[in-house]
Amino acid sequence: MFRKWIDEVVVAGAKKKVEIREDEFFERRCRIIGRVGLELVAEENFDDLINKPCIFCTPEKLAKFGKEFGKEIFGNEHAFLFPNINPYAKYSSVCAFKQHFIKPAQFNAELIEKNLELCMEYIQKVMELDEIKYASISWNYLMPAGASILHPHTQVIADKQPTTYMAFIAKKKKEFKKYLDKEMKSERYIGKIGKIKLFTPFVPFGFNEVVGIAEENIENCLEDLSKALEKIISYYASIKRNSFNVAIYISLENEFPLHFRCITRQNMVKYYRNDAMFFERLHQEVILEKKPEEVAEELRNFI
Template identity: 30%
Template sequence: MNFHKKEEWFIFYDNDGNKIERKTEVRFDPLTGESSRIIFDSKPPLTPPDYSEMAVKTGGAKCPFCPDNLLKMTPKFPKEIALDGRIMTGESVAFPNLFPYSKHNAVVIFSDDHYVTLKQFTVDMIKNAFMTAKIYIENVVESDQEARYASILWNYLPPSGGSILHPHIQPIVSDSPTNYLALVEEKAQQFEQEHGQEYFKALYETEKSLGERWIGEIGNVVWFHAFAPRGHNDFMAIFTKAHSIFEIGEEDLQHFAESLKAIFATLNEQGFASFNLMLNASIDRNSKQPVHIHLIPRFTIGMLETSDINSFQSLHNEPLSLKVPEEIAAKARVHFEKIRN
């Protein structure tokens, strides 16, 4: 496992002639070789947005996901996907996405609540929503023999790209991989051929042994921070005993939901309120690659509400991070221990 990084130094002078040095650290992903950059000494003002007033304006009768409208305004699946047209687990409900990103694309709401802050998410809300998404993906795979790739996406709050305040996730199944899935599949196969080990298993065992970016584990769900982050935090989770969507059990989702609360607390401590999450789950029952997750925060900066993504990320495909992975992992370990005790 190669954790490679290099430093670049920018030297300039203030108006009094004093020398100033600023460091940028370039890190390389141990699987793909892609680089990301750690920006030091940059402390942007982060003010977590409060959407309470907006929730009043957009909720209830004005929201298609709220109880008043859910069964009247949302569409239904064909019977081979859901006999009753929708899939329900507890308060979570799955229905088709009116504007799909893929051949199969559902929306899963967590509950009746229109606005839920990070602190307000309960373990049951998270577990039930992801269980509903899992059932949807399994039903799709059983009905579509051409389906090959599956993921669960969560765009939480507007800075993440979420267009509706009511919390929801999107399970997606496609015949074609995204660029990320294709690259990871290719590089993971190459890693196993060269080293005789499955990459993600080797990764979490190495991270646990080193301890620098390790956060913790509950049951068969482990958490650590990515070495070369894809965002200003980049939390990774691996379901160590689940190598496909079919092998994720209810207990796994319980442990995932419990541990995710610690990640939410870590985001909240830093002033982050929004995030993107991706769960990559193979639909190949013979897959060797465990189910894994990335979670990165999203935010705007200062009075101008400047986006956290600029041309480096959008055009150079070069992620930037204002945070040091090892320092964030240390913060997360504290919150992780709290949920264990």
Template identity: 30%
Template sequence: MVNPNFGREKHVEVARFLSPLRGFAADEHEIECRRDAFTGVECRINVARSKRVKQAEDTEEELVELVKRTRDECFFCPERLETATPKFTGFYEGRIVVGRSCAFPNLFPFGKYHAVVTFSEDHFLDLHEFAAELIADNLRASIVFIDAVHKYDEGAKYPIWNWNHLPPAAASIIHPHVQVLVEERPTPFLRRLLENSRKYFEETGRNYWRTLVEEERAAGERFIGEVGSGGDAVVALASFAPLGNNEVMLIFRGASSLADLNERQIENFAECLVRVLRCYKESGVNSFNVTTFSGSINGGEDAYYSLHARIISRPRFRAFYTSDTGFMERFHYEWVIETMPEDVARRMRKFF
């Protein structure tokens, strides 16, 4: 079997000091540095921090307060959505409604085709309250938007489905929603993934992502589970070198682009997200990001590329939460992580 590693490396560094937590006796912290040459991700994991037990807490007072305070002014709530949100024009007229989900243009876009898609009329949903059907309807509405854009403008062919939940994840609006972009060019990280996937295929005749799934399943350490069967299945893995805490990758066995998803793939992906969110809820997480890494629409990339998503937890929302993204991530492209991927996989497995 071809080794998919493309130079996955790890080594442990040890920091030693006299700790006031031990009466100034000698203490040491192990820092595991990981590099995945395929994705280009480099991170360092503080093993001691990852072993801290985090208790699930009740919903914080500050969160209840925030939900109450923002409810009456919310543009995404049904009383104001019709009058306060923009409408599509050109590739589609008006707003796209699927089930309880509604898609409309982002009022302050950072892309030529940039939509907001709500999940429902609920102003707030906690992690365990996102039903698979809500997520599936959101995806269906998102795909209607993506298809309409691409039919109108063939040059717009890289769709991205992005979900920021609560302010620590950079959501400025509490009301649950995703942002969908259809881009002419892949983002820098996606470009690297597509290029390396093509190179891997040229060198080995294999799809890197399918090989990765098989190797991880055989190794067992980071394999979490799978929802669905055959080409419709979606596989959950903990990433070897994550970009955030509690990171889970969801890999589609039989799709390279978001635009190609069939009904079963949509439902299986939604179900995977529901399960990850249940585990997050149990771990005390209330804020997270999800994004997809999609091949191009009708790009013929199925042989060498697989659509996948990453989901990471963010600091728990409370009045004075501390961001988890500092100088290392913003300036040095190195990710400081406090959860061991193999521990994440262990905790996630019972939800799959």
């Protein structure tokens, strides 16, 4: 299921190595090269952006749900959820944290759980209104990760149709189970937080990727999932990464297990380097400097 090999080349008198890894299940490869500064760790002050007027800080100006939802906006003490004015599907909403700006090291399990609770309340309401089979909760933290606004927020989608990724694993659910068993028995297995098992994949989708697999459905493990995300984001903060993506994949008919993937992106600096070049976008191969085994070893200190 997994294989790797080394290519060697001499450049300007120096021997260079490229490790190519192949994942048979996902039909993907990645390339691990020497440390050349692909991942920027520089940090800059962006108070000018933080202090700009923010539409999410004025909820009364945001879009509202119709009468069929029973309320105009979903809310609790730490978050509020409202319709996405640029929807990605028929049921597409945004769940913003109430605090205008939160540094990665400041995210805790309670904040995350309250956000996810609203996302699930929305999904459950949609299930009452329509026949949906799939849902996802995703998070672009800061602009290098794709956020259009600095104010931290997640995005929830509920749909009759799966995304490309979800369709792939639903179609190959037996093979996916074998893939997970293989990863759990590898040196990349990190450990367990409640009902969530964590590992770094043999062929990552991005920098410092961590995958979490739940033993039960999301309603029964929101607290553990939130604790796991807190630990991962704390780890990212410790290695000076301030931008990341999270995706939580939900099959409402249990076609595949509840799971999530987290990756870091380039740091939020004025002139950041885009981390999706021709290899990532047009060849579907990720270029990395850090082996997933290193990430797993470092993250074990956080759980």
